[in-house]
Amino acid sequence: MRIVNFMKDGRATLGVRDGEDVRVLGTETLESVLARGVGLNEWARKQASEEKVPMVGLQLLPPLQRPPKILCVGLNFADHTKESKYDQPTYPTLFLRVNTSLVAHDQPMIRPSVSDSDGLDFEGEIAVVLAKGGRHIARADALGCVAGYSLFNDGSVREYQFKTPQWTVGKNFDTTGAFGPDLITPDELPVGLKGLLLQTRLNGEVVQSASTDDMVFDVASLISIISDAITLEPGDVIVSGTPSGIGWARTPKLLMKAGDVCEVSVEGMGTLRNVIADERPR
Incomplete structure (x- = not known):
C-alpha cells in the first residue's frame, strides 16, 4: 500500500494510491494515525472513500x-x-x-x-x-x-x-x-x-x-x-x-x-x- 499526503481544498489530506488515482482517506494526519497504534493497511482499507482524485497534478506534501x-x-x-x-x-x-x-x-x-x-x-x-x-x-x-x-x-x-x-x-x-x-x-x-x-x-x-x-x-x-x-x-x-x-x-x-x-x-x-x-x- 502506498499512502500519500496532499493538498485538497486548502487542507492536508491523506490518500492511498489506486492505479493512476488517489482514493481519499481524510484529513487526519499520518502522525495521528500512527500514534493511535492503528495498522496502516487495515485502517486505509476501512477508511478509503469512494472519492478519487487524479494523481497527476496533485500538490504533494511530505508523508x-x-x-x-x-x-x-x-x-x-x-x-x-x-x-x-x-x-x-x-x-x-x-x-x-x-x-x-x-x-x-x-x-x-x-x-x-x-x-x-x-x-x-x-x-x-x-x-x-x-x-x-x-x-x-x-x-x-x-x-x-x-x-x-x-x-x-x-x-x-x-x-x-x-x-x-x-x-x-x-x-x-x-x-x-x-x-x-x-x-x-x-x-x-x-x-x-x-x-x-x-x-x-x-x-x-x-x-x-x-x-x-x-x-x-x-x-x-x-x-x-x-x-x-x-x-x-x-x-x-x-x-x-x-x-x-x-x-x-x-x-x-x-x-x-x-x-x-x-x-x-x-x-x-x-x-x-x-x-x-x-x-x-x-
Whole structure:
C-alpha cells in the first residue's frame, strides 16, 4: 500500500494510491494515525472513500510534516565513509533533522542565500517510518516496528556542515530535506529492504548508485541500536544513510545550483524528484 499526503481544498489530506488515482482517506494526519497504534493497511482499507482524485497534478506534501523525531544516519555506506575521509565508525553516526527542513516531492529544494556557501549537495537515502517504538528493542523484533518506507534527499550545505565538529546546521537549512512521494508499507518491499538498488541522478546523470545490502548497519540494526539510547515513538523517521558519489567529494566539486533537477530512485519504491531554486532575497 502506498499512502500519500496532499493538498485538497486548502487542507492536508491523506490518500492511498489506486492505479493512476488517489482514493481519499481524510484529513487526519499520518502522525495521528500512527500514534493511535492503528495498522496502516487495515485502517486505509476501512477508511478509503469512494472519492478519487487524479494523481497527476496533485500538490504533494511530505508523508509526515511534523514527525516526533527525524534521526539521520551518517557514514552508513563504507565507500561514502572513505570518500569523506573518515575512519569507518563501529557505531552509527547519528544527527537530527528538524521539521522545517522538510520539502515534498516535486517542490523546490531551496539553495540558501548565504554568502559563504557555493551550493547544496545531494544525498539519496531511504527513510524508515516507525509504527511503534520503545526502548531496548531487540534486533529480531525491530522490523515489526516499521510502518513503511519512503525516499529522502538529505540536502546538505557543506560549508555549514563543517564549520564545527557537529553537523547539525548544515543539515537543517529550511526546505533542504526532500521526503516522499509515498509512504510504502513493508509488505510491498523485500524484508528489511534487502537487495534494492538506490540511485541519485542530477540532471539525468547517475551520481550515486549502490545496493541497500551495502549498508554498514541495516534497518533492523539501526532501530535496535538507537533504541538502546533513545525512546523511539510512532511516527519517528530514521533516514538510513547515503552511498558514495556526493558532490563535495568530487574534483571539481559538483554542487546543486538553481534549475538543477535531482532525483532519488529505489527499485520498487519509485522516484523522489525536486528542482533546485535559490532562496529569494528578503
